[in-house]
Amino acid sequence: MAKGKDWQRLMGYRENPRPGGRSARVQAAVHQSVRDMLATMDRADVTIPLIAQRANVTPSTIYRRWGDLQALLADVAASRLQPEGEPARxxxxxxxxxxxxxxxADEMASGVGRRMLRDILSAADGANAEKCSGYTQHQLAVLIARAEETGEPFPTQTELMDHVISPIIYRILFDQAPGADYVRELIAKVMPEGALKGGSARTSRATR
Amino acid sequence: MAKGKDWQRLMGYRENPRPGGRSARVQAAVHQSVRDMLATMDRADVTIPLIAQRANVTPSTIYRRWGDLQALLADVAASRLQPEGEPARxxxxxxxxxxxxxxxADEMASGVGRRMLRDILSAADGANAEKCSGYTQHQLAVLIARAEETGEPFPTQTELMDHVISPIIYRILFDQAPGADYVRELIAKVMPEGALKGGSARTSRATR
DNA sequence: TCCACTAACGCAAATTATTTGCTTTTGTGC
DNA sequence: GCACAAAAGCAAATAATTTGCGTTAGTGGA
Structure with a gap:
């Protein structure tokens, strides 16, 4: 089994070789089918033949295009994890x-978020994981740029990734959900000295 | 497929229902078989029938006991990740x-370590992930206890998990390997104020 | 030590998933 | 439009998974 493990790379089946109508339709139908099934049934019962049936597609199409269920789930998860817009002002x-x-944190800690995270990490190809981390970094970059514009003191991207995002994700993956106050504490810790919360003292949480 | 998804829990097949001779032998043979195969061949070619053959066991035994390949891999990974002793003095x-x-960090960032981490996280049952995180926390607890004995200022376990372990694992899972100096920087950041490195200034790295 | 009990294993048939060679459809560039 | 080839469909071959039932062998009590 699994002989042609990485033909996707071997024959450059990558991103946009032929993104025209049919391919795109198949991809959309399959993704939708996966989302529907994950929403309605237990993940252990989700199989490629079933996905194919619901998407009105032949199983071999899925096998050839994605390789296996894990890769498909990772692909779907990554596309669902793509942010829809910039952080709210x-x-x-x-x-x-x-x-x-x-x-x-809420999204990632929810049942679906957690499973998506795991789907992404368990795929043989780490591309989706990197993509997902890239999304996060991009969102943070937007926030950092805003702070720069207004001159507000702000943590660096590395600080945010290492000391806010990483602990949150670790907890979600290994233990349990991080609460809202835990998240705020993490942020308080990485804020540069002198950056005040609201109008009061640094560690205060009175405002808001 | 996968109808009896969680019979392991339903019928309490947990830890020690009957740890006597044969069961233990089968478990050892299967684990060894998995380790051998992971060491010699590509992970995509590792299948339960092959593992069973090498372990001189029937495939259905593995299916009944572990459920599926992912669960088995997670189990093996968790047992390999169990520390052999306390941190060196x-x-x-x-x-x-x-x-x-x-x-x-080195172990986890290595090819095998990384794959083991992913195996553990991708299992449906999160028990192995918790176990693994527990190992880490235990090792840290030992280090903390030592510091307490000698009265050296030391970070708390939460600080270490959140700001040293988490960023390391995040990088390993999503990006790339953390280097030795990166690790030392993380540690330097969580050491309490006033804790000196060697005999020199705080951020110095001259010693050692 | 022997015996009853039953968890866990082995075997094999039935089912289901995966792979693969070949054909057909259909975007794409000319 | 037309030629080209990428991607999809189909179906047969192969491989993995499930399951019912018989057998083996730890475990606890007499």
């Missing part, structure tokens, strides 16, 4: 950050 | 911590 850069990270 | 508590974390 609430108020100060820090407020925006807090709001965004809280929502991020 | 090098010198100061901080030196011990640095040495231990560096080795931890």
């Amino acid at each position: 609430i108020g100060s850069a820090r407020d925006d950050l807090e709001a965004w990270v809280e929502q991020y | 090098i010198g100061s508590a901080r030196d011990d911590l640095e040495a231990w974390v560096e080795q931890y």
